[in-house]
Amino acid sequence: MVQCCRPQGRDKPPDVAGHVAGGLESQRGGAGNGSPPAAVFHQDVRIPGGTFAMGDPFGEGYAGDGETPVHQVSLESFRIDSAAVNNAQFAAFVETTGYRTESEIYGTSAVFHLTVRAEPQDILGTVGDVPWWLNVRAADWAHPMGRLSAWLEAPDHPVTHVSHNDALAYCAWAGRRLPTEAEWEFAARGGLNQARYPWGNELQPLDARGVPEHHCNIWQGVFPTGNTLDDGFPTTVPVRTFESNGFGLYQTSGNVWEWCSDWFLPKYYRTCAAVGTVENPQGPSIGRGRVMRGGSYLCHESYCNRYRLAARSSNSPDSAAGNCGFRTVAVG
Secondary structure, eight states: OOOTTOOOOOOOOTTHHHHHHHHHHHTOTTTTSOOOOTTOOOOEEEEOOEEEEESOSSSOSOGGGOOOSOEEEEEOOEEEESSOOBHHHHHHHHHHHOOOOHHHHHTEEEEETTTOOSOGGGEEEEETTEEEEEEEETOBTTBBTBTTOOGGGOTTSBOOSOOHHHHHHHHHHHTEEOOOHHHHHHHHHTTOTTOSBTTBSOSSOBOTTSOBOOOSBOOOEETTTEEOOTTSOSSOOOTTOSOOOTTSOOOSSBSSEEEEEEEOOTTHHHHHHHHSSEESOOOOSOOSSEEEESOOTTOBTTTBOTTSTTOOEEEOTTOOBTTEEOOOEEOO
């Protein structure tokens, strides 16, 4: 089954691996090539240590994603971004270090077909077997919909078109790290044990007037051709839109996928369940890509209900698209 919002990874040109490795070393904060300016402020939420049931208790996930069995995980306390890293924060990183993302190096990235803002000659075709993704020349974090768009139009929206490698480079500069998959799910749940969503089990609970409420930025209508925009948004929204969860985290369902540090291995949960309670899991040592969590503005129940808290997906570390970003965890 084709997974939602997952353009296939592109072949790396020969110099990319060296560029990324060198970037991680040369662009570290502190005595290196520039520390984060004071304007780059990470609003952390302290997540208390505890034990929780990780995985899908409803049996709703795709078998190939490995969302089961539910297993017990114990975590130490940590501090995590209340929201995804936004365009303004990432722009400060690029301005300070001169870093070039992998999309900029490749010269193209994947843009959803209804959001493209580019010259016709910049549209190079579809991406793999997901025709709603277009391969667009000059699409990158600074031009998220193509050459005719700019990040300055949406400074408080989540940065997109960043690969796992790009996210690691930002973290190295900022003195932070990506969350583990277990940390991400525990924080995303906001203290709700085994709930589907950060606010409960109903996607659109009724308000006092009997009107369905919108709690996240996902697709409404017929995917991928007709978005009714019932929530008012055709693409990403500012990182602190909608209400926060019980821990104070924003948009852990929908808006953009978020990279985690773990390798993705569908059978990993079975290994964890056999152990009993797993303490501070770091994920498997191998996998077919890096974990992504949370779903995006393109997810819809007819095709991809991965905006559930237990839902998992993955992509190759060098892949990027217009619906994938990240949040970070404080070090120390």
